[in-house]
Amino acid sequence: MKNQCIFLLGFFFLAACSNINVFEKNIALEKQEWAGSVKPQVEFKITDTAALYNLFIVIRHSDAYGFNNIWVRCSVKGPEDTAAKSQQYNLPLANNQQGWYGSSMDDITEARILIQPDTKFTRAGSYFFTLEQTMRQDPLRHILNAGVRIEKKPAL
Numbered sequence: 001m002k003n004q005c006i007f008l009l010g011f012f013f014l015a016a017c018s019n020i021n022v023f024e025k026n027i028a029l030e031k032q033e034w035a036g037s038v039k040p041q042v043e044f045k046i047t048d049t050a051a052l053y054n055l056f057i058v059i060r061h062s063d064a065y066g067f068n069n070i071w072v073r074c075s076v077k078g079p080e081d082t083a084a085k086s087q088q089y090n091l092p093l094a095n096n097q098q099g100w101y102g103s104s105m106d107d108i109t110e111a112r113i114l115i116q117p118d119t120k121f122t123r124a125g126s127y128f129f130t131l132e133q134t135m136r137q138d139p140l141r142h143i144l145n146a147g148v149r150i151e152k153k154p155a156l
Contacts, residue, residue: 021154026058026147027131033139040146041130046121052153055116057091057131060145063107068094070140073132074115074148079125088134089115112149 027040046053057072070093075086091113094100102111121127129148133140 021152022149023151024058024147024149026060026145028145029143032062032144033141034133034143034146035139036133039130039132041128042148044127044129044148044150045125046127047124048152049121049124051120051155053119053121054114054151054153055119056112056114056149056151057089058110058112058145058147058149059091059093059143060108060110061093062142062144063100063109065093065142067135068092068096070143071134072146073134075130075132077128077130078121079123079127084128084130086130087115089113091115108144110145118153 023044025042025044027042029038029040057074059070059072070091071088072091073086073088075084077084091111092101093109093111100109100111101113102109104110131146131148133143133146
């Protein structure tokens with residue numbers, strides 16, 4: 001019985017030491033405003049080119065944010081790339097029936113919106129993600145943070 005307990009403790013200890021495989025970086029925006037000229041950039045180092053990843057854009061806003069969505073251009077520049085590849089996204093943040101999507105605490109809501117499932121990075125190295133809000137209102141008020149989240153999908 002004693003050996004079984006030691007084995008179980010060792011097993012749980014090793015399981016607790018496993019990699020989380022989630023990378024997230026968020027940039028705080030001054031005065032809770034996102035001006036069109038402010039383009040938060042985050043860097044991730046990718047080492048596993050055989051894995052698949054899910055890419056998310058993370059938006060943290062207050063209840064005073066006046067829209068159900070946000071238009072964001074995400075540009076990605078990988079290792080050895082001479083130019084960034086960019087794509088525009090219409091990110092839903094709420095609907096009129098259910099309210100805000102995401103998780104809320106007091107008057108702050110954080111939404112993690114999946115933009116690219118099952119993404120494969122073909123080269124190891126540093127990837128730079130640049131976010132730009134492209135809404136008509138400039139600056140866009142009541143946005144606290146903008147960022148990128150990358151989740152490594154477990155191997156089957």
